[in-house]
Amino acid sequence: MAERLLTFDIFRYNPATPEIPPRMQEFQLEETVGMSLFIALNRIREEQDPSLMFDFVCRAAVCGSCGMLINGRPGLACKTLTQDLGEKITLMPLPVFKLVGDLSVDTGVWFRYLNVRTEAWIHTDQVFDPKGLEERMDNPTAHRIYEAERCIECGCCIGACATANMREDFIGAAFLNRIARFLIDPRDERPAAHIFEVVGTDEGVFGCIGLMACDDLCPMEIPLQGQLAYVRRKMALVALRGK
Amino acid sequence: MILQKTLAKSPRLEAWMELLELASGLFLLGFLQFHLFNVSSIILGPAYFDHDHNWMVYTGIPLVVLAIGVHGVVAMRKAPWQFQEARIFLQHSKRLAHLDTWAWLVQIITGFLVLILAAIHIFSVLHNWPIEAVKSTARVQGGYFSFLMLLLLVAEIHAMVGLYRIMVKWSWYKRQKFTPYLVYSTMFFVGLGFITLLVFYFRSLPKGLS
Numbered sequence: 001m002a003e004r005l006l007t008f009d010i011f012r013y014n015p016a017t018p019e020i021p022p023r024m025q026e027f028q029l030e031e032t033v034g035m036s037l038f039i040a041l042n043r044i045r046e047e048q049d050p051s052l053m054f055d056f057v058c059r060a061a062v063c064g065s066c067g068m069l070i071n072g073r074p075g076l077a078c079k080t081l082t083q084d085l086g087e088k089i090t091l092m093p094l095p096v097f098k099l100v101g102d103l104s105v106d107t108g109v110w111f112r113y114l115n116v117r118t119e120a121w122i123h124t125d126q127v128f129d130p131k132g133l134e135e136r137m138d139n140p141t142a143h144r145i146y147e148a149e150r151c152i153e154c155g156c157c158i159g160a161c162a163t164a165n166m167r168e169d170f171i172g173a174a175f176l177n178r179i180a181r182f183l184i185d186p187r188d189e190r191p192a193a194h195i196f197e198v199v200g201t202d203e204g205v206f207g208c209i210g211l212m213a214c215d216d217l218c219p220m221e222i223p224l225q226g227q228l229a230y231v232r233r234k235m236a237l238v239a240l241r242g243k
Numbered sequence: 244m245i246l247q248k249t250l251a252k253s254p255r256l257e258a259w260m261e262l263l264e265l266a267s268g269l270f271l272l273g274f275l276q277f278h279l280f281n282v283s284s285i286i287l288g289p290a291y292f293d294h295d296h297n298w299m300v301y302t303g304i305p306l307v308v309l310a311i312g313v314h315g316v317v318a319m320r321k322a323p324w325q326f327q328e329a330r331i332f333l334q335h336s337k338r339l340a341h342l343d344t345w346a347w348l349v350q351i352i353t354g355f356l357v358l359i360l361a362a363i364h365i366f367s368v369l370h371n372w373p374i375e376a377v378k379s380t381a382r383v384q385g386g387y388f389s390f391l392m393l394l395l396l397v398a399e400i401h402a403m404v405g406l407y408r409i410m411v412k413w414s415w416y417k418r419q420k421f422t423p424y425l426v427y428s429t430m431f432f433v434g435l436g437f438i439t440l441l442v443f444y445f446r447s448l449p450k451g452l453s
């Protein structure tokens with residue numbers, strides 16, 4: 001492989017030093033074989049600027065902490081290889097989420113808030129029997145739940161969404177997908193009408209205008225178009241039935 | 244809780260707005276293609292064009308005007324009306340370089356254009372009532388050709404992008420599967436409209452009317 005000299009154009013801003021305005025800063029780095037953005041950013045921090053802020057934990061597309069705008073599009077930095085990009089690479093933090101500094105954003109607070117608001121847990125009156133046999137679920141249902149459960153909460157679908165960018169309280173694809181998961185799950189005894197109060201709204205599924213950047217850019221390739229349409233049909237049915 | 248937001252919140256009404264957008268969009272889509280088929284009957288000859296269809300236009304025109312009004316209001320309710328929202332949307336679209344995201348802007352602009360052009364179109368037809376092949380021919384030849392071509396293009400693009408959006412938002416099918424069919428249908432309808440306009444343009448008029 002021919003050695004390339006990569007130019008990184010990286011967003012810099014530290015909320016702790018507001019007197020220094022947000023800016024783009026250039027770094028240059030020689031590409032190595034199989035280099036991911038994770039490796040590149042760590043080398044820049046070690047060799048050129050120890051103050052550069054960014055997040056990684058798992059380096060393997062599992063934890064969801066390294067979401068950022070790569071050449072303008074949300075993606076996981078640990079999963080993105082420089083060989084798939086041009087010689088000039090622009091990196092910015094994900095929009096919508098609160099900036100921690102440079103490329104690091106706080107997705108945790110956002111997801112935590114929505115988990116509470118949508119009550120993203122199984123609602124059941126059944127008492128758990130630790131000694132009893134586990135209840136069985138048929139395979140297709142389990143698969144459909146698992147499909148939604150693959151979400152790693154990286155926030156890429158939220159950063160990619162025009163509505164989420166414009167309207168702060170829109171719950172976005174990550175949560176509509178989460179809702180789909182509970183609507184499918186037979187153990188959740190919540191009536192759809194209960195979920196409707198939060199999701200059948202303009203902050204919920206009816207705020208979605210169907211631009212599908214979430215579906216195109218989800219790093220886990222969750223079929224979000226189908227998940228969103230499923231929730232939309234369910235919620236429209238509740239409205240039509242009037243209950 | 245935030246008082247004014249909680250009081251104003253109505254999931255039921257917000258859901259109905261969306262259903263109204265769906266229904267009015269589908270109705271207008273059905274009307275547009277139906278209208279195009281009717282007008283294209285001129286290809287077969289003026290006898291097909293001029294049959295008695297008054298009941299249709301007398302009920303149809305008020306209904307369509309009403310539907311455009313309702314659709315205009317509900318479909319535009321999510322547009323980035325505030326200057327800052329519009330800037331966020333444009334900057335976001337540029338960064339993302341994503342076709343479906345740009346298509347929303349196309350939808351808003353073509354929606355506005357349809358509103359203006361359709362108003363002129365309906366007015367010019369009502370002004371020279373009733374609809375007859377000779378009158379329509381005179382209109383097309385008297386300078387309306389490019390106007391109607393523009394209306395055809397803008398309305399078809401708006402309607403078919405709208406249908407795409409509806410299928411994406413509501414249907415069971417993956418968009419990668421149905422997109423080509425929507426593109427072919429759009430080409431078909433624009434082609435049919437174009438041929439219809441050409442037939443009008445090259446028809447010979449009885450003397451004294453041109």
Ligand code: HEM
Nearest residue numbers: 264265268271272315318319351354355358402405406408
């Ligand atoms: C021949 C007339 C028209 C047809 C066939 C038509 C059709 C449609 C359809 C099928 C949709 C998709 C609806 C949905 O996503 O639920 C749509 C969306 C839209 N229409 Fe129209 N429409 C027409 C006229 C207009 C007019 C006059 C305006 C503006 C005043 C307008 C503005 C819009 C906007 C802004 C959207 C996007 C809404 C959204 O994505 O949230 N349309 N139209």
Ligand code: FES
Nearest residue numbers: 059063064066078
């Ligand atoms: S570091 Fe965990 S997903 Fe990238």
